Amino acid sequence: MxxxxxxxxxxxxxxxxxxxxxxxxxxxxxxxxxxxxxxxxxxxxxxxxxxxxIPRPEGDLPADLASWSGVWVYAEYRRGRLAPVALELLGAGRRLADKRGVELAAVLLGSAAQASEEGGLEAAARELIAHGADRVYLVDDPALADFTDDAYGNILAELVREHRPEIVLAGATAVGRSFIPRVATMLAAGLTADCTELDVREEDGALLQTRPAFGGNIMATIVCPRTRPQMATVRPMVMKPLARDEHRQGEIVRVEPAGQKLASRTKVLESVTAALDQVNLAEADIVVAGGRGLENAEGFALIRQLADALGGAVAASRAAVDSGWIPYPHQVGQTGKTVAPKVYIACGISGAIQHLVGMQSAETIIAINRDPEAPIFNVATYGIVGDVFEVVPKLIEQLDKN
Structure with a gap:
């Protein structure tokens, strides 16, 4: 206080x-x-x-920041497979580690009982190396078969205290958002949540953590210059994973956790997987999105026709969802889903920053808007100034011919 x-x-x-x-x-x-x-x-x-x-707990402030070195990624492993965000973070972590001239490591927690057709924890560790990790700290214990904040947090915090990495990254998933703040509190470290961009300052190694602030109206860059490690959670589908290199060499370090570190105040009685949403935006290569410019719910019939013609998925801006024109699972943006398709077609979307943070990682962005000054054109690869109700039917007509 x-x-x-x-x-x-x-x-x-x-x-x-x-x-x-x-x-x-x-x-x-x-x-x-x-x-x-x-x-x-x-x-x-x-x-x-x-x-x-602001007094800090005694002993938590590192006496020598230079003694902390390396970039770590928490590799989330759930239901027998790596979460895609783990590989995305390795891509970002590799860039940061190379810039700092330090090692990139991943921390993998779980149980051999979670083995699946992908091959279990050992195979997951090798996959992490193939995607950029120099070292993987593998903690395999039956007590880790089910996620609990206590056990996972205790082990990760203990590993950080022992090896002293300067940067720790995790996905801003349900799991990451649950226990990473606990780890940061245990270490008395700074933590920035829901980041969309990461970089390091060359002169002092400070992690530059960028995230939307004030309702998404500005992008704030946050630094934690006085403490280590510097911790951040990152939105899925924002960072790009590296291409898999099966010839990469790395070290797998097996860690035997102390019994008391596995203790948890909660017990998982049953894990129930809810029916997955049918709107699979995250895996779509082509996404066609509609916004306020569609004027009403009927306008999305045109968006669906274009998406069907391209074999893509339908998305929407928050304005369209709030207007009741399309259900929330289609929403892309700060308060919706983050997507990174090969092609993103924005129809009648102005390009507010809240929407851009959810789709700006797309390889190709095509914007259709009648307003030539719309912010969406600032990020678009190709822009079409025109009425959606005139442009989209012509696109569908040409696609049908082919």
Whole structure:
């Protein structure tokens, strides 16, 4: 929590002015902090007399940041196979590791009992090496067959303490969002959630973590310069995996976890897999999306015709979903799904940043919009300025001829 030195405080009000959350006020010549303090540290930085501080747990602040080295990726392994985001993160991690001149490692937790047609944990570890990992820390124990925050968090935190990687990445999946914050708390480390871009600053190795902020209206780049490791979760389908290289060589390190680290306060009684959504946008090579420019629900009939002609899937912007023209499972964007198809066709979509973060990784973006100043054209590979209801029927007609 924020600590205020009453003897040093002069009641100047600089901290009150700096707090964007209204969490600190000067009363009777003394700064007073409220319950809505987020520990952002803005007040600490502006205090000219050093009256404000944010104490950290003793021993958690690394004495020598330079002693932390390497990039780690948590390789999520569920229902007998690697989550696709694990390979995507290896692609991003390889780029960061090469830029820093350090090793890229993956952490794989699970149980041999989860073996599937893909070959189980051992095969998964080799797959991680083929996609860019130099080393894989493999933890195989029956207690890890079912995911629990306690067991997974304890083991990952212990590995980080022992090997001291400077960067730890994980997918912003249900599993990653569940236990990675726990790991960050255990390590007293900084964590940026739901990132869409990563880079490192050359002069000091700071991880530049970019994510949408303020409802997606801006893209914020966050750094954690004072602590290690630097941790981030990354949205699936944002990063590009490396091509598989079956000749890559790497080391698989088997880790035997201590019994107490496997203990969990929760017990999984049953795991039930819900029926999968029929809208399989994540795996579609071609996605045709409609937005507010379609004017009504009937407009999506035209989008479906184009998608069917191309063998693609139908998507939508949040504006179209909020208008009730198409169900939520079709939504692409910050509050919807993230896609990275070979071709993304945006029909009547203006290109708000909230939508762009969900589709800007597409290989080819084709935009159709009657407004020549629409932001979507700034990211489009090809742009067509025209009425969707005139352009799309002509495209379908040409496709039918072929």
């Amino acid at each position: 924020l600590k205020i030195d009453a003897e040093a405080c002069i009641g100047c009000g600089l901290c009150e002015d700096a707090c964007t959350f209204g969490a600190i006020q000067v009363e009777d010549g003394l700064a007073v902090v409220g319950d809505n303090c987020t520990l952002c540290g803005a007040c600490v930085e502006v205090c000219e007399v050093g009256a404000l501080s």
